[in-house]
Every structure is written in C-alpha cells, then in structure tokens.
Amino acid sequence: MTIQNALFDGLWDYYIWISLLVSIFTFTWLYHHSFWYRSDKGGEHDNPDEIEVGVFPKHNDDMKLEVAWTVAPFLLIVWLTYISWLPLASVWAPVDDADFHGYECEEGESSNNALVGEGYNAIVESECYHVMEITGKQWVWQFDCLELATELCDTSSETIEVYGTVPVLHLKEGETYLAIMTSEDVTHAPWFLGLGTKEDVLYGQDTSLWLTVVEGTSDQIILCTEYCGDAHSVMAAMLNVHS
Secondary structure, rough: OOOOHHHHHHHHHHHHHHHHHHHHHHHHHHHHHHHOOOOOOOOOOOOOOOOOOOOOOHOOOOHHHHHHHHHHHHHHHHHHHHHHHHHHHHHOOOOOHHHHOOEOOOOOOOHHHHHHEEEHHOEOOOOOOEEEEEEEEEOOOEEEEOOOOOOOOEEEEEOOOOEEEEEEEEEEEEEEEEEEEEOOOOOEEEEOOOOOEEOOOOEOOOOEEEEEEEOOOOOOOEOOOOOOOOOOOOEEEEEEOOO
16 A cells, blocks of 8 residues: 555545445435325325425425535535645645655655655655656657666566556655656646556646655556547556565
C-alpha cells in the first residue's frame, strides 16, 4: 500500500461509515412511515386532519422540520468537503507551497517521505522533491528524468500483453517527484493506478502532479484517462519501483 492509497483509503472508509449511518436513518424513517401510516383496503378511518385527495394540507406544514431537513444535509456536505480538503491538497499542492513537499532536492538529497496523521486527517509530507517531465502524445507517454541520477529516475521499454511495447518509468521508493507535464497534441491524463493520482495534460500548457513513492510500492500500470483518439485505450506505460 502506498502513501497515496493509505491517504485515500482513510477518506473512503470514513465516507462509507457516514453513508451507512445516513442510509440506516433514512430507510428506517421510510419503512416506519410506510407501514405505520398505511390503511386497510376498504376500511373506515377517522380523518382528524381533514385531508382531501389532491389538496396539500397546508395547515400541517412544519417549517422547523423543513429547515432541519435542508440544513442537516447541507452541514454534512460542508463537513465532508472540509475533511477531504487537506489530504487532497497534499496531492495537488502548488509547486511553491513548501508546507507539504519542501524544496527541490539538491544532488544526493533524499525526500524522506512521511505519512502524517491517520485516516481522513492523513497528509503526505516530504523534505524535498525531484523534478521530472512527462509528455503525452497520440498515443504514447514520454518520460524525461532531466539531470536526475539513474538510481532516482530512469527510463526503458517493455512489452506487455494487450498494450504491446510501452515505456517504463523507473523511480526509487521513499522519494517524492514533481512531474511537469505537457501534451504535443490533445488532452491526455496519466493515471498512476497504485498511487491513486492523475492529472490532465494539456496542449501548450504545463501542469504538475506530485508522485510520492514509498517503501512497499509495487510495479504498476499507467493509463490515460482522457479520451484522446482511436488508440486511447492502449495508451499505457509502466511504473517500476526499486529500493
């Protein structure tokens, strides 16, 4: 499990628990009212509220209930948005934001990744980061390690079933990488499946993506998640992680 997966798994578990609680409350209310207020076919019943078919019983309107039914879900949505903000911020933090990933590593420096906090409070922090480039074009990924040492970043190619010969990006566990990305033609989006991260790559515009590789990260496939033409489905690459 990578840092990114641990981060998102915490959010996922929390969202599932909230969904279960809301579902239990809602369906309990629904079934209670469905059975409690139903009438027997052909039976005679009192009508103390003077309800008429097709006429809304305005005298039964409860403003407090309406407000509560509107405000409570709104507050829940605000809370879920708030707890999601910090973990996501560490993934898409601006390059000049030193709160999460520090500064660009000097030669010989290590990122020393760390997962700070637990569950939905977890964020990724690094002492420094390494810069690399990713270029998307129909229909292949191109990786450039710039001047990084080969032990930190290297490239090769490999033949895999279905996708054919694809480029391979070799990164080192325990390091954080800032991928500066662009496209030579249309919009692409590299999706690092095991890291749980992806970002659009736009023609004529640089975008960035943080890749944090921690101990235990396994080799994984990289796919394109923005439709980019006929061979979009086979636009793939591999991420190889070594110690």
